[in-house]
Amino acid sequence: MKNPEVNIDHIDYKDVETLKKFLTPHARIQSRKRSGAPSHFQRSLATAIKRARFMGLLPYVSR
Amino acid sequence: MSTTEDHKESQVYELGYLILPSIAEDSLSDVVNALKGIISKVGGTELDSEMPIKIDLAYTMSKVTGARKYVVDDAYIGWVKFECEPSCINEIDTAVKQLDEVLRHLLVKTTKETHFTFAEALKKQEEAEEAKLEGDKPAEAPVEPVVQ
Numbered sequence: 676m677k678n679p680e681v682n683i684d685h686i687d688y689k690d691v692e693t694l695k696k697f698l699t700p701h702a703r704i705q706s707r708k709r710s711g712a713p714s715h716f717q718r719s720l721a722t723a724i725k726r727a728r729f730m731g732l733l734p735y736v737s738r
Numbered sequence: 739m740s741t742t743e744d745h746k747e748s749q750v751y752e753l754g755y756l757i758l759p760s761i762a763e764d765s766l767s768d769v770v771n772a773l774k775g776i777i778s779k780v781g782g783t784e785l786d787s788e789m790p791i792k793i794d795l796a797y798t799m800s801k802v803t804g805a806r807k808y809v810v811d812d813a814y815i816g817w818v819k820f821e822c823e824p825s826c827i828n829e830i831d832t833a834v835k836q837l838d839e840v841l842r843h844l845l846v847k848t849t850k851e852t853h854f855t856f857a858e859a860l861k862k863q864e865e866a867e868e869a870k871l872e873g874d875k876p877a878e879a880p881v882e883p884v885v886q
Contacts, residue, residue: 685853685854688754688846689859690859726844734796734797
C-alpha cells in the first residue's frame with residue numbers, strides 16, 4: 676500500500692510526526708519497498724531521520 | 739586562491755541546538771544571543787529563528803564540561819537560520835562547540851523558506867487531539883435514541 680505522505684516537497688529533520696510514519700516498530704528506517712517513496716525522497720528522508728536521531732528527537736533503537 | 743573566490747556566493751544554513759535543561763528559562767535568551775553573536779561575528783545575516791522549547795529526548799545524553807558530567811533526559815531545542823559564506827562555517831562550528839551551555843548542535847544547509855516551526859507543529863498536534871475528542875462524542879450521541 677502506497678503511503679500518501681511520500682508526496683511531500685520538503686522534509687525537515689525537526690518534523691518528528693512526519694518522520695515517525697517512516698519508521699518500523701523497532702525505530703529502523705522503512706525500506707523503499709515498504710514506504711513506497713520515490714528514490715530522491717527516500718534519500719532525503721533517510722538523512723532527515725539520521726539528523727533527528729542525533730538531535731534526540733527520534734530514538735536509534737526501540738524495543 | 740581561485741577556489742575561495744569561486745565559493746564567495748553565500749549559502750543558507752541552519753544551526754539547530756540543544757541547550758542543557760539546568761539553564762534557567764530566564765537566561766535562555768542569553769545563550770541564544772551568544773549563538774546569534776557568533777553568527778554575526780563571522781559576517782552571517784540571520785534570516786529566521788525560533789526560541790528554544792523544552793522537549794523530552796528520545797534517549798539519554800551526556801555532556802562533560804570541566805569536572806562536571808551532565809546526564810540529561812530533556813533539553814531545550816531551538817534553531818537559527820542564517821546566510822553566510824561557506825568559508826565561515828568552520829569558524830561557527832568551533833565557536834559553538836566551546837559553549838558550555840550547548841549540549842549538542844547541528845549545522846545543515848537549507849532553503850530560505852521556513853517549512854517547519856515547533857510552534858506550528860504543537861498547534862497542529864493540539865488541533866488533531868481536539869478533533870479526535872470531538873470525533874468520539876457524536877459516536878456516543880446516537881446511543882440515546884436507541885435506548886428509548
